[in-house]
Amino acid sequence: MAVRSILVQVGVDHAGKAHNCQANAKHRIEKGDLRLKIRNGMGWDHYCKSCANQIVAKAFQRLRELEPMTPTEPSSVPLGA
Numbered sequence: 001m002a003v004r005s006i007l008v009q010v011g012v013d014h015a016g017k018a019h020n021c022q023a024n025a026k027h028r029i030e031k032g033d034l035r036l037k038i039r040n041g042m043g044w045d046h047y048c049k050s051c052a053n054q055i056v057a058k059a060f061q062r063l064r065e066l067e068p069m070t071p072t073e074p075s076s077v078p079l080g081a
C-alpha cells in the first residue's frame with residue numbers, strides 16, 4: 001500500500017523559457033534556471049530560487065507543526081455530532 005504524499009502538487013524543474021517569478025515580478029527566471037513549481041488549479045505557478053527557499057522553509061515549519069499530531073485548537077464539536 002502506498003503512503004499518501006501531501007506534496008504531490010510541488011516539484012522542481014528547469015524553466016523552458018525566461019519569465020518572471022510569480023511571487024515578485026522583479027525576480028527574473030532565465031531559461032534553464034531551476035524553479036519551484038506549485039500546482040494552481042489547472043496550471044502551475046513557478047517561483048525563483050530565493051522565493052522557493054522561503055516557500056520550502058515555510059513548508060518545513062508547517063510539517064514540523066503537524067508531525068506531533070497535536071490539534072491546533074480544542075474541538076468544539078461534540079463527539080458523535
Ligand SMILES: [Zn+2]
Pocket residue numbers: 021022023024027047048049050051052
Ligand atoms: Zn522570486
